[in-house]
Amino acid sequence: MKKLIIILIAILFSVPALAHKISAFLDVEGNKVTVISYFNDGTPIKNGKVEVYDEKTGKLILTGRTNNEGEFSFSVKKPSDYKVVVVAELGHKATAEVKASEFSGNQSVQVTDSTVNTEELRKILREELRAQLKPIHQRLLNIEMNLSKVSFTDIFAGIGWILGIFGAAALVYSRKQNGK
DSSP states (O other), X not given: XXXXXXXXXXXXXXXXXXXXXXXXXXXXXXXXXXXXXXXXXXXXXXXXEEEEEEXXXXXXXXXXXXXXXXXXXXXXXXXXXXXXXXXXXXXXXXXXXXOGGGSOOOOOOOOOOTTSOHHHHHHHHHXXXXXXXXXXXXXXXXXXXXXXXXXXXXXXXXXXXXXXHHHHHHHHHHHHHHHO
């Protein structure tokens, strides 16, 4: 019976571990990557350690710290596949990946008006697209944050599972005691 109680206590104390889950979201613009990291409840990860690895070689490229909004930005010289790891307090980690195809390439644009050069046109288009897509990006981030939160339903379901397992164990134990 003591073993059963110890197991039950261990299970009950392991449930709050989900409350500290962290998430990381990457935003790529040109050759700049912005990491947005937050806890399950939407609180930004302040001063979290950020590690950027080359996905192909596994080599650590750079490290840094998130700001008070849970953000960290870096630029890459060469588009490649990168893995970004955010480490928060107590060792909680989130991993996100960015593929080389997400970086803007050097596609050629035909310009008929000679007063606007290709680079200026690209810059104008990028700025306009970013401004137009910013509300959508924010909504997606909010949706991701809400989906990663632990709800009361999740908590009650977890407690239900624990009680069910405890009940099954108590039934087996009582049958063993009655059988003796």
